[in-house]
Amino acid sequence: MNEQELADLQKMVEISVSALEDIKAKDIAVLETSAKTSLFARMIIASGDSSRQVKALANNVAVELKSAGFELLGSEGQDSGEWALVDAGDLVVHVMLPAVRDYYDIDTLWGGEKPSFHAGASKPWHAAD
Numbered sequence: 001m002n003e004q005e006l007a008d009l010q011k012m013v014e015i016s017v018s019a020l021e022d023i024k025a026k027d028i029a030v031l032e033t034s035a036k037t038s039l040f041a042r043m044i045i046a047s048g049d050s051s052r053q054v055k056a057l058a059n060n061v062a063v064e065l066k067s068a069g070f071e072l073l074g075s076e077g078q079d080s081g082e083w084a085l086v087d088a089g090d091l092v093v094h095v096m097l098p099a100v101r102d103y104y105d106i107d108t109l110w111g112g113e114k115p116s117f118h119a120g121a122s123k124p125w126h127a128a129d
Contacts, residue, residue: 019064051081057095058084
């Protein structure tokens with residue numbers, strides 16, 4: 001990746017995190033993935049409290065990236081609202097309900113740390129065995 005591509009990637013990450021924060025996303029994690037795959041360089045994972053919020057978070061990321069001039073390759077999951085994905089090429093953004101995020105644990109899979117959704121409290125859900 002050249003210097004301009006890195007600068008663009010950093011700008012995409014900043015815009016996406018800001019878009020997530022605007023709609024009150026929780027447990028936002030930015031992961032460096034370039035050592036694990038050549039498909040994308042960064043991944044952002046965030047949680048929303050409801051399916052409506054998950055959809056709104058993913059939509060806001062897509063709208064903000066497009067308005068900044070970045071091309072989106074696609075988006076998935078806005079129908080159900082349990083897990084939405086925005087693909088911006090070198091950046092992939094996952095927005096999930098906390099139970100879905102806990103079950104699939106993609107944070108750990110991609111080298112991050114599993115979030116503690118409610119510090120000091122038990123989870124209001126359980127992953128299926």
